[in-house]
Amino acid sequence: MLPQKNSPKVLILGSAPNVVAVKDIDVSYYDEIIVINNAWQVLGSWTEHIFPYDFPQESKPLRYTKGQRPIDEKLFVRIQNEFGGFIYAGGTMAFTALYWALGEHMPSEIHILGCDMVYPDAGKTHFYGAGNPDPLREDFTLRDLSAKSARFMCLAARNGCSTYNLSDQSSKLCFPRRSRNIDANPCHLLINNASVQSILDQEKSLGYFISSGRYWEADLKIDLQALDKVDQQWKMLSHTIAVADI
Numbered sequence: 001m002l003p004q005k006n007s008p009k010v011l012i013l014g015s016a017p018n019v020v021a022v023k024d025i026d027v028s029y030y031d032e033i034i035v036i037n038n039a040w041q042v043l044g045s046w047t048e049h050i051f052p053y054d055f056p057q058e059s060k061p062l063r064y065t066k067g068q069r070p071i072d073e074k075l076f077v078r079i080q081n082e083f084g085g086f087i088y089a090g091g092t093m094a095f096t097a098l099y100w101a102l103g104e105h106m107p108s109e110i111h112i113l114g115c116d117m118v119y120p121d122a123g124k125t126h127f128y129g130a131g132n133p134d135p136l137r138e139d140f141t142l143r144d145l146s147a148k149s150a151r152f153m154c155l156a157a158r159n160g161c162s163t164y165n166l167s168d169q170s171s172k173l174c175f176p177r178r179s180r181n182i183d184a185n186p187c188h189l190l191i192n193n194a195s196v197q198s199i200l201d202q203e204k205s206l207g208y209f210i211s212s213g214r215y216w217e218a219d220l221k222i223d224l225q226a227l228d229k230v231d232q233q234w235k236m237l238s239h240t241i242a243v244a245d246i
Contacts, residue, residue: 007108007160008032010101012115013039013046014094015126018169019114025166032105034071036093038128039114050076050097071100077213079103083155084200087208087215088230090148091141092117098152102161110156110163111178116171117145140222141215145172147231150238154199157191157241174238191241199233206230 008031013019015038022043027033033046040049040061049061050071064070076096080086083099094115101110142148153175156163164178165171206226210218 008105009109010034010105010107010111012036012094012097012101012110012112013042014097014113014115015039015128016114016116016167016169017124017126018116018167021166022113030111032101032107034097034101036097036115038126041128042114050093050100052093052096073213076100077211080213081209081211084203085209085211085215086213087141087210087227088203089141089151090145091139091215095148095152098156098163102152102156102159106159107161110161111166112164112173112175113166116165116167116169116173118170118172139216140224140227143224144228144231144235146174147235149173149175151231151234153238153241154191154196154234158193158196174235192237195237195240199230199237202230202233 009029010032011022011025011027011030012034013022014036019039019042027043027045032048033043034048034050035043035046037051037055038059040046047067048069048071049064051060053073060070061068076099080089080096080099080103082103083089086096089095089099094112094117097115098110098112101107149172153163163175165173165175166178167173168177206223208215208220208222208227210220
């Protein structure tokens with residue numbers, strides 16, 4: 001799939017301390033602004049609030065205004081399954097939000113900020129103070145965060161979407177950095193579609209697909225070496241995408 005004329009531009013915001021830098025960005029560039037979990041507090045002009053099934057009710061906005069909507073598992077699991085499910089994608093909300101944006105909005109660009117998944121040993125871990133570093137929890141789908149980001153970048157490229165990290169800090173995301181001059185010319189991506197399909201076929205052959213999305217409730221015998229092999233292939237393929245930071 002290639003992006004159509006006037007394809008939307010999407011911004012995704014997480015809860016890392018540097019997410020407050022969004023206040024220096026002209027967000028009118030974006031057609032959709034997706035905020036993850038508590039990030040709805042950072043910016044008032046967001047359009048979608050995405051959160052997991054166990055996100056506390058008291059942490060949600062008191063109300064959603066016109067043009068805003070909640071995105072819960074009843075919506076995002078279906079989209080995630082279209083891209084192979086959670087086990088191969090990585091079971092944390094940064095990746096879930098990325099796949100939701102790609103599948104739901106079919107954008108030509110996705111920019112992300114506040115989702116570097118690198119946490120200091122001391123000090124603030126989130127813009128609101130100390131929080132739970134979900135991507136670092138013991139979970140077999142999160143053993144190589146960089147590989148999971150590589151998978152997304154490859155699948156986005158296959159669908160005509162460029163993915164950029166607006167952060168200037170250390171990151172587990174392998175996405176190219178994009179300056180905050182968001183009016184710069186869009187990048188061009190080169191992706192080997194046959195290679196993408198080959199890796200997807202390997203994933204399918206492993207059979208680790210749980211339609212409910214709740215893989216932790218399933219009785220699965222996981223071959224971690226096989227998963228690691230797939231992860232490494234995504235990382236290698238992502239290096240072939242010809243893209244320069246802009």
